[in-house]
Amino acid sequence: MTRRIVRTTIQLGSLTLIIFLIVFLLDNRFNVLPEAIHNALPAHHPGLVITDITVATCSTLNILSSCKLDASKWHRVEKDLYLSRGWLSHAFIHIERKRESELTEKDKVILDIRIGELDPVTSEKNQGAERWESRPGGIWLKRTSKHRESDNINAITAVDVLFGRDAVEARPGWELTKKALILPNSGPENQEAYLTVRRGPPVAVQKPALHVNKDGKFKILQVSDLHLATGPGICRDPEPPLHDGGGCDADARTLAFISSVLESEKPDLVVLSGDQVNGETAPDAQSAIFKFAHLFIQRRIPYAAIFGNHDDEGSLSREALMQLTHSLPYSLSEFGPTTIDGVGNYYIEVLARGGSSHSALTLYLLDTHGYSPDERQFRGYDWLKKNQIEWFKSTSRDLKSSPSHTAYTHHHMDMAFIHIPLPEYRNTDDIVPSTGKNPENPTAPGFNSGFKDALVEEGVLAVSCGHDHANDYCSLSKTPDGKPELWMCYAGGSGFGGYGGYDGYHRRVRVFEFDMNEARIVTWKRIEYGETEKQLDRTIIVESGRVVAA
Structure with a gap:
C-alpha cells in the first residue's frame, strides 16, 4: 500500500511538472528568452513624458506571477533586469507615459529619479514641495502634478536600462543613475542593472564631414x-x-x-x-x-x-x-x-x-x-x-x-x-x-x-x-x-x-x-x-x- 501511494505521488508530481512546463512555454507572460527580449532597441517616442515607473517581477515556479502589466497603461522596457541568466526569477522595468499635449492638471510628471534604500529627502538640504515616492527596485521618484512649462523642460521623457558597474551613457541628453537597481535576488555578478533617463526632447546627433x-x-x-x-x-x-x-x-x-x-x-x-x-x-x-x-x-x-x-x-x-x-x-x-x-x-x-x-x-x-x-x-x-x-x-x-x-x-x-x-x-x-x-x-x-x-x-x-x-x-x-x-x-x-x-x-x-x-x-x-x-x-x-x- 505504501509503495502504491509513493508511485501515485511520483506520477502526480510528474504530471504537475509537465503541465507547468506546457503552461510556461505557451504563456507569453514569461517572454524572457534573450532572443525575444532583445530583438529591438527600446522605443522612445518624441512628444511623450514619463508619468510613472515600476518594476514587475515574476517567477517560473509561480504560474500566477507575471512580468507583464496592463499594456493599456504600461510600456515594458524589453530588458530582463536579471539578463535572463536565471530561469527562476525575472524582472522588467515598466513605464507609464503620456503625450505632453494630453497632460492635465491632475497628471504627474517625473522630475527626478534616485536609487537607494532610504528616502533621498534625508540627504537633501532643500526638500522642495514634492516628496519622493517609493517604487520597487529601490526606485525613488520625485513627481509634480503642476503642469508648468518649466516642469516640461525638466521632465523625464525616456527611460532605458544599462548593465555593469562599468556602464557608461553615450547618448547626448541621457544620464545614468549612480546606483544599481536593488532587486529581490542578486543579478549576475558585475552585471547589475542601472536606470538611464533622458530629459526633454531628443538631442540632435552630430555627423561630421x-x-x-x-x-x-x-x-x-x-x-x-x-x-x-x-x-x-x-x-x-x-x-x-x-x-x-x-x-x-x-x-x-x-x-x-x-x-x-x-x-x-x-x-x-x-x-x-x-x-x-x-x-x-x-x-x-x-x-x-x-x-x-x-x-x-x-x-x-x-x-x-x-x-x-x-x-x-x-x-x-x-x-x-x-x-x-x-x-x-x-x-x-x-x-x-x-x-x-x-x-x-x-x-x-x-x-x-x-x-x-x-x-x-x-x-x-x-x-x-x-x-x-x-x-x-x-x-x-x-x-x-x-x-x-x-x-x-x-x-x-x-x-x-x-x-x-x-x-x-x-x-x-x-x-x-x-x-x-x-x-x-x-x-x-x-x-x-x-x-x-x-x-x-x-x-x-x-x-x-x-x-x-x-x-x-x-x-x-x-x-x-x-x-x-x-x-x-x-x-x-x-x-x-x-x-x-x-x-x-x-x-x-x-x-x-x-x-x-x-x-x-x-x-x-x-x-x-x-x-x-x-x-x-x-x-x-x-x-x-x-x-x-x-x-x-x-x-x-x-x-x-x-x-x-x-
Missing part, C-alpha cells in the same frame, strides 16, 4: 577585435600575466589602451573592423557598444564600424547593432544598400582640405558576415557575396566619374576595410610577407569569391582586416610579372576579452597615415604593453599614388 588637414595629412586608427562584454569582462591570455598584480578586468584594460592611443596619435577617424562585442559575454550588447563609443564621443573623434562573426552572437542582431551604432554622435556607420547581402556595406569620403567638396580619399567598408553557409563543402567562415562585389565595383566606377572626384587636383586614393581576411592572405604563392608576424594560420573562408581581384581592378591600394588576433603583418600582393598591386594588412587584436595567447602577444592597433601632398600611405602599429610609445614596423606602402614594396 571628414576633411584632409591643413598639412595635407589624414590619419586613421584601425581598432579590431575589442571583444567588449556586459560588465567589466574577464581577461583572456593577459600579457604579461602578472601585470598590475595579476588582476585584470578585460574591458577596463582594453579601453585604457585605446584611450592612450587616442591621446598620443590623435586620429582623424577610427575604423572599428569587427568583433567590437564579445557575444558570449555580452547579454546586453548595448552596454558594450556604449563603452567604446563613449571614448570617441567625448574626444569628438569620428568613427565607423563594420561587424565581425561575434558581434551579433549577443543580444542584438546585425540590423539592431547598426541601428544603435548609426544613431550615436560622431558615428559615420551606415546600413548600406538593403538589396545586397550583409549589414554595413558602405563607403566614406574624405574631402580635400578646407571647405572643399572634392573627394581626396574614399574608404570602402564591407560586411564579411560570420560562419560558412555551406559547412560541408567550405568549412570555417563566410565570404563576400557576388552582389556585394558588384555593388563595390559599380560604386567605385560611379564615384570615379563623379564631379567630386574628377575635380580633385591631387592623386585620389582608395582603401578598404573588412573583418575576415581574404583567401589570398594565406596564399603563399602570391603573397610576400613584408612586415609584422603571422603566428596564426589565417582563418580565411574556404571559398574565394574574387574580392581581391575586384580591389585590384578598381585601383584600391590597400585592404586591412581583423579576426585573427595575433596576426599583425602586412603582405604585398604582386602581379604575375612581379609588380606590386595590393597591400593586405592585419590590425591585430586589441581587446583582452578575446584570445591572445601566442608567444607573449601584446594587444595592438594599426595606424594608417595618408599624405595627400605626396600621395603616400604610411602604416605602423602601437602596442598595449612594453614599447607603447614606439611606432612599430613603420612602413611606406604607397608612394606617389602607387603601391610600392616595403
Whole structure:
C-alpha cells in the first residue's frame, strides 16, 4: 500500500511538472528568452513624458506571477533586469507615459529619479514641495502634478536600462543613475542593472564631414577585435600575466589602451573592423557598444564600424547593432544598400582640405558576415557575396566619374576595410610577407569569391582586416610579372576579452597615415604593453599614388 501511494505521488508530481512546463512555454507572460527580449532597441517616442515607473517581477515556479502589466497603461522596457541568466526569477522595468499635449492638471510628471534604500529627502538640504515616492527596485521618484512649462523642460521623457558597474551613457541628453537597481535576488555578478533617463526632447546627433588637414595629412586608427562584454569582462591570455598584480578586468584594460592611443596619435577617424562585442559575454550588447563609443564621443573623434562573426552572437542582431551604432554622435556607420547581402556595406569620403567638396580619399567598408553557409563543402567562415562585389565595383566606377572626384587636383586614393581576411592572405604563392608576424594560420573562408581581384581592378591600394588576433603583418600582393598591386594588412587584436595567447602577444592597433601632398600611405602599429610609445614596423606602402614594396 505504501509503495502504491509513493508511485501515485511520483506520477502526480510528474504530471504537475509537465503541465507547468506546457503552461510556461505557451504563456507569453514569461517572454524572457534573450532572443525575444532583445530583438529591438527600446522605443522612445518624441512628444511623450514619463508619468510613472515600476518594476514587475515574476517567477517560473509561480504560474500566477507575471512580468507583464496592463499594456493599456504600461510600456515594458524589453530588458530582463536579471539578463535572463536565471530561469527562476525575472524582472522588467515598466513605464507609464503620456503625450505632453494630453497632460492635465491632475497628471504627474517625473522630475527626478534616485536609487537607494532610504528616502533621498534625508540627504537633501532643500526638500522642495514634492516628496519622493517609493517604487520597487529601490526606485525613488520625485513627481509634480503642476503642469508648468518649466516642469516640461525638466521632465523625464525616456527611460532605458544599462548593465555593469562599468556602464557608461553615450547618448547626448541621457544620464545614468549612480546606483544599481536593488532587486529581490542578486543579478549576475558585475552585471547589475542601472536606470538611464533622458530629459526633454531628443538631442540632435552630430555627423561630421571628414576633411584632409591643413598639412595635407589624414590619419586613421584601425581598432579590431575589442571583444567588449556586459560588465567589466574577464581577461583572456593577459600579457604579461602578472601585470598590475595579476588582476585584470578585460574591458577596463582594453579601453585604457585605446584611450592612450587616442591621446598620443590623435586620429582623424577610427575604423572599428569587427568583433567590437564579445557575444558570449555580452547579454546586453548595448552596454558594450556604449563603452567604446563613449571614448570617441567625448574626444569628438569620428568613427565607423563594420561587424565581425561575434558581434551579433549577443543580444542584438546585425540590423539592431547598426541601428544603435548609426544613431550615436560622431558615428559615420551606415546600413548600406538593403538589396545586397550583409549589414554595413558602405563607403566614406574624405574631402580635400578646407571647405572643399572634392573627394581626396574614399574608404570602402564591407560586411564579411560570420560562419560558412555551406559547412560541408567550405568549412570555417563566410565570404563576400557576388552582389556585394558588384555593388563595390559599380560604386567605385560611379564615384570615379563623379564631379567630386574628377575635380580633385591631387592623386585620389582608395582603401578598404573588412573583418575576415581574404583567401589570398594565406596564399603563399602570391603573397610576400613584408612586415609584422603571422603566428596564426589565417582563418580565411574556404571559398574565394574574387574580392581581391575586384580591389585590384578598381585601383584600391590597400585592404586591412581583423579576426585573427595575433596576426599583425602586412603582405604585398604582386602581379604575375612581379609588380606590386595590393597591400593586405592585419590590425591585430586589441581587446583582452578575446584570445591572445601566442608567444607573449601584446594587444595592438594599426595606424594608417595618408599624405595627400605626396600621395603616400604610411602604416605602423602601437602596442598595449612594453614599447607603447614606439611606432612599430613603420612602413611606406604607397608612394606617389602607387603601391610600392616595403
